[in-house]
Amino acid sequence: MRIDIVTIFPEFFDVLDISLLGKARQSGIIDLGVHNLRDATTDRHRTVDDTPYGGGAGMVMKPEPWGETLDGILASDSEPTDAPGGTSEDGPLVIFPSPAGDVFTQAMARELSAEKHLVFGCGRYEGIDQRVFDHTATRARVRLVSLGDYVLNGGEVAVMAMIEAIGRLIPGVVGNPHSLVEESHEDGLLEAPSYTKPASWRGLEVPPILLSGNHGAIAAWRREQQLERTRRVRPDLLQP
Ligand code: ADE
Numbered sequence: 498m499r500i501d502i503v504t505i506f507p508e509f510f511d512v513l514d515i516s517l518l519g520k521a522r523q524s525g526i527i528d529l530g531v532h533n534l535r536d537a538t539t540d541r542h543r544t545v546d547d548t549p550y551g552g553g554a555g556m557v558m559k560p561e562p563w564g565e566t567l568d569g570i571l572a573s574d575s576e577p578t579d580a581p582g583g584t585s586e587d588g589p590l591v592i593f594p595s596p597a598g599d600v601f602t603q604a605m606a607r608e609l610s611a612e613k614h615l616v617f618g619c620g621r622y623e624g625i626d627q628r629v630f631d632h633t634a635t636r637a638r639v640r641l642v643s644l645g646d647y648v649l650n651g652g653e654v655a656v657m658a659m660i661e662a663i664g665r666l667i668p669g670v671v672g673n674p675h676s677l678v679e680e681s682h683e684d685g686l687l688e689a690p691s692y693t694k695p696a697s698w699r700g701l702e703v704p705p706i707l708l709s710g711n712h713g714a715i716a717a718w719r720r721e722q723q724l725e726r727t728r729r730v731r732p733d734l735l736q737p
Pocket of ligand 1: 594595596642643644645646647648649650651652655
C-alpha cells in the first residue's frame, strides 16, 4: 500500500520507522511518503494560514499550498482516473482527519486496509479552506474521518492512530494473523482478559479453566468473558 501524508509537522511521523510498521516499510509492504506543506509555499515566511473570510477566531489553512502538494501526489498515482468526475475506485482515497467526519472504527480500518493508495491531509488551526476538499473531490475520492468525539490540535495524532490500525490489517504486517482475530472489536465484542506465567502472582491466581487443557471449555469461558465485559463497559456495541 502507498501512503502519503501532508502535514506541517513531518517529524511527527518519524516514529513510523520503528516497530511493526517500520518493518513493513523495510519489506516494501508499506510505501510511505511524508510531505511538508510548507515546501509548497512561495513567500519568505512559508505561510500556510490566513484570517477567515467573514471574521471569527483563529486562522484557516490557505488553499494554494494544499493544491500544489496534492497535485504532485495525485499526479504520481499510476491508476487511471477515467471514471465520471475523474475519480476511480482504484485510484487514491484522500482522507482528511476532522472532528466533523465519520467516526473511525475497526470496520473502517479493515475497509481502508484494502485500498492501494491512501493520502492523509493533516489540518491545523481552525481547519482548511473548504475549496481544498471540494477541488480534491473532483479528482479523487475524499473522506473526512474523526477519531472520536473530542478535539485534537491537528490531524497528525489522528493520522498516526489510523495508520497503525489500518497498517496492521495489511497481510504480512502482523506475523501471526490469528492474533488479529481474537482482538477487541474484530467480532463486535471486547476481547477477553489474557494471562501468562506464573500461574500465581502476588496472591492472584490465573482462572483455573485456562490451566485445564480443555480447549472447548476455554473457548466458551473466553466468549462469556467477552460478553460480560462488553455488557458492562460498552453496552452500545450489543445494540442491534
Ligand atoms: N482533528 C481535530 N480533532 C480531530 C478528531 N477528533 N479526529 C480527527 N481529526 C481531528
